[in-house]
Amino acid sequence: MHELYMIVSGPMMWATCVVFSGGVIYQLGRLLRLLLRKERSLLSYMSLRYSLRSIAHWIIPFGTLNMRRNPLITLVSFSFHICLLIVPVFLTAHVVLWEEAWNISWSCLPGPVADGITLVVPAACIFFAWRRLRRPEVRFVSDPADFMFLVLVALPFLSGFYCCRHWPGYEVVMIVHIVSGQALLVSLPFTRLAHMILVWFTRSYMGSEFGAVRHARDY
Amino acid sequence: MDALAENKVRIPSMAGSSAKLQAVDAGIETGLKGLTPAKITEVISRVLSAETGARLMAYFSACTHCGLCSEACHFYLSMDGDPAWSPMGKVKQTLWEMVKKKGRVSPAFIQRAARIAYTECNLCRRCSLYCPIGIDVAYLLSVVRRICHALGVIPLYLQDTVNSHSATFNQMWVKADEWVDTLQWQEEDARDEIPGLRIPLEKEGAEIMYSVIAPEPKFQAGLLYKAAVIMNTAGVDWTMPARPGWDNSDMAMYSGDFEIMGRLKRLYFETAVRLRVKKIVMCECGHAFRSIYDTGNRWLGWRMPPIETQHAIDFYHELLEKGRIRIAKKFQPLVTLHDPCNMVRGFGLHERARDVVKALCENFVEMTPNREYNYCCTAGGGVINCGPPYKQTRMLGARVKALQMQTAGAKIVIAPCHNCHSGLEDINQHYRLGLHIRYLADILYEVMEKPGAKELSEQEAA
Numbered sequence A: 001m002h003e004l005y006m007i008v009s010g011p012m013m014w015a016t017c018v019v020f021s022g023g024v025i026y027q028l029g030r031l032l033r034l035l036l037r038k039e040r041s042l043l044s045y046m047s048l049r050y051s052l053r054s055i056a057h058w059i060i061p062f063g064t065l066n067m068r069r070n071p072l073i074t075l076v077s078f079s080f081h082i083c084l085l086i087v088p089v090f091l092t093a094h095v096v097l098w099e100e101a102w103n104i105s106w107s108c109l110p111g112p113v114a115d116g117i118t119l120v121v122p123a124a125c126i127f128f129a130w131r132r133l134r135r136p137e138v139r140f141v142s143d144p145a146d147f148m149f150l151v152l153v154a155l156p157f158l159s160g161f162y163c164c165r166h167w168p169g170y171e172v173v174m175i176v177h178i179v180s181g182q183a184l185l186v187s188l189p190f191t192r193l194a195h196m197i198l199v200w201f202t203r204s205y206m207g208s209e210f211g212a213v214r215h216a217r218d219y
Numbered sequence B: 001m002d003a004l005a006e007n008k009v010r011i012p013s014m015a016g017s018s019a020k021l022q023a024v025d026a027g028i029e030t031g032l033k034g035l036t037p038a039k040i041t042e043v044i045s046r047v048l049s050a051e052t053g054a055r056l057m058a059y060f061s062a063c064t065h066c067g068l069c070s071e072a073c074h075f076y077l078s079m080d081g082d083p084a085w086s087p088m089g090k091v092k093q094t095l096w097e098m099v100k101k102k103g104r105v106s107p108a109f110i111q112r113a114a115r116i117a118y119t120e121c122n123l124c125r126r127c128s129l130y131c132p133i134g135i136d137v138a139y140l141l142s143v144v145r146r147i148c149h150a151l152g153v154i155p156l157y158l159q160d161t162v163n164s165h166s167a168t169f170n171q172m173w174v175k176a177d178e179w180v181d182t183l184q185w186q187e188e189d190a191r192d193e194i195p196g197l198r199i200p201l202e203k204e205g206a207e208i209m210y211s212v213i214a215p216e217p218k219f220q221a222g223l224l225y226k227a228a229v230i231m232n233t234a235g236v237d238w239t240m241p242a243r244p245g246w247d248n249s250d251m252a253m254y255s256g257d258f259e260i261m262g263r264l265k266r267l268y269f270e271t272a273v274r275l276r277v278k279k280i281v282m283c284e285c286g287h288a289f290r291s292i293y294d295t296g297n298r299w300l301g302w303r304m305p306p307i308e309t310q311h312a313i314d315f316y317h318e319l320l321e322k323g324r325i326r327i328a329k330k331f332q333p334l335v336t337l338h339d340p341c342n343m344v345r346g347f348g349l350h351e352r353a354r355d356v357v358k359a360l361c362e363n364f365v366e367m368t369p370n371r372e373y374n375y376c377c378t379a380g381g382g383v384i385n386c387g388p389p390y391k392q393t394r395m396l397g398a399r400v401k402a403l404q405m406q407t408a409g410a411k412i413v414i415a416p417c418h419n420c421h422s423g424l425e426d427i428n429q430h431y432r433l434g435l436h437i438r439y440l441a442d443i444l445y446e447v448m449e450k451p452g453a454k455e456l457s458e459q460e461a462a
C-alpha cells in the first residue's frame, strides 16, 4: 500500500502536473493560433473596459438578469465553484503537504468549516445531476459525459472527506482520492471542464462586442 | 421578469408537443435533390475549416450544457418549454452533430437543420444575455445557414429575395424606372401639402444620403412621403440615389450568401461616396443597420462602417434635440414601444428611442421585458422572409410576444423597424389583439409643426 501511495503521490503527481499544464498551454496555443490565422480581425474589437465589465457582472452573485431569475441555481453554482477552488488549497492536510514539499505555508480553514465546504461540492454535483435529469431543456443537451464529469468532480471531495475521518480502509480510499484528483486535473484542459480556462476569453469577447460595438448590456 | 411568468392575461398555448410543424418548401426540396453524402461532408468540412476558427472551438469546448440559455428564447417559451426550441437545443440538432460527426450527416438531417436555422431562430441574440459562458448561439446558427446556403438548401422565398438583390441590387425586384417614378410621385403628392418640397435625387455634395429598403417604394410609399416632409421641414441638406445602391436591405446576410452581401454593401457605400455625402441616414429598419454596421462592413474588411451611418431613431432624436423639428401637439392615445433587436442588442438605441417617443407622445407605457431584454418580434433574422410555409410556426413562436404586448395595455405599439412592423402586424391579426402598429415616422409626421404647409381646406380646394 505504501509503495502504491509513493507512486501515485510521486511520479504520477509529477505526470499530472506536466499533462495539466501542458494541456492548458496546448489549448491556449491552439486558441491563439486559430485566432491569429483565421479570426485576427476579432482582436480589433476587444476592449479591456468592456471585458472587465462583463466579467465583473458574471462573477458577482446575482449580478445578471438570468442569475436573479434563477436564485437557486445561482446559489448552488457559486457555492460549488468557490468551494471547488478553495478546498484543495486551504484545507489543513493540503497546506501541510505544500509545506513539506516546498516549505511554503499559509493559513488553513478551521476543521468544521472545512468539513462543511468539502461536502458542498458533492452535494452540488447531486443537484446538478438531478437538474440534468429532471429539466427537459437540460436533459436534451446533456450527453453521458456530462454525468461522468459530475462523478469525476465529486469523487476527490468525497474520498478526501472519508480519509480525513480515518474511517476503515481509508488508506485505500486515499489512493482513490489522489488518483481521482489527478484524473480531474488531467481531463480539465481536454474536456468541457476547459470552460474554466476558456470562459475568460468568451466572456471578454462577448463583453467587448456588446459594450464597445453594440452599446448594450450583456448581463 | 419575463412576461410569461408575471402575466395575468392568458393566451392559450397552441404549440404541439415536440412534433414540429412540417412545411413544404420547394426551395429546400429542390436543394435536397442535388445532395449526396459525399457532397454534404465535403461542404461542411470546407465551411468549418475555411470559415470558422477560435470562436467555434471556444464555444464548443466551453459550453457546459447547462440549458440556462433556454428561457431567453421566445420560441422555447412560446412552445411551452419544449427543449427542441431552446437555443442550445437548436445547436444540438444542427451544428453540434455536424461537428461531432465530421460532416457525415444525411440529407434528411440537412433538411431539418435548414428548417431550424432559417425559420426557428431569429438570430435575435437574446440568448447571449442569458448564457453565463458568453456563447453566441446566433453566430452558431448562422454558421448552419452558411452551410445550408453552400449546399443550396435554402427556403424558396428567402432565396427569391436574394436573387432579387443579386439581379437588381434591391430586395423586391423594383425596376430602375419604378424607383424614380415612385419618388417623383411621392414628391408631387407631398407638394400639395408643402409647396416647394423636394426629394432631391443624385445631389452630389449633399450633407445626407437618405436610404430606405425596397418594401417602401413597393408598397409603403407613404413612408417616403413622410420622410420627405420631415427632411424638408427640418431644412436638411439631403439626397436620395436614383441609381442602384439606394436599397439598404440585405437578405443575403441571412441566407448565408455572404458574397452577395458583400456586393450589396460595397455598392451601397460606394453610392454614398459617389454622392460625396457626409453621412448616411437610414429608414426605420433594423436588419439593414445590422448589415451595414455589424456584418456587411466586416465582410468587406471595414472594422466599422466607412461612412457615418445613422439610424432613423437616432436621426429623429437629433432633429428634436436641436429643435429642427418642433412638436405642435403631442400624440394623446396611450402608446407602448417595441425595442427592435438590431437597434437595442445591436446598437443600444433604447434610451434614445424612449426620448423620441416621450417627445412625441403624451402617454407612454413600457412593455415588459424591455430595452435589451425585449422579445424579438419573431419575424427578424430573415424568418418572415421565408414566407407562407412557415407562418404558422412563426405565429406559434410569437405567443409570448403577443402576451407581452397585450399585457402592456396600450393599443398603439410603436415599432421603429420594418421587419418588426410586419411581424407584429401578423401577431396582432393572428391573436386578435386589436392593436395598431406604428412607425415613429407616422407619429412624428402627425404631431410635428409644418410651417410651410397649406391648411387642409386649402389642399382640398386645390
Ligand code: SF4
Binding pocket: B072, B073, B074, B075, B086, B087, B090, B120, B121, B122, B123, B124, B125, B126, B127, B128, B137, B138, B376
Ligand atoms: S438568437 Fe433569439 S431566436 Fe435564436 S435561439 Fe437565441 S433567443 Fe432564440
Ligand code: SF4
Binding pocket: A141, B062, B063, B064, B065, B066, B067, B068, B069, B070, B087, B088, B130, B131, B132, B133, B134, B135, B137
Ligand atoms: S450556450 Fe451557454 S447557457 Fe446554453 S447550454 Fe451552453 S453554456 Fe449553458
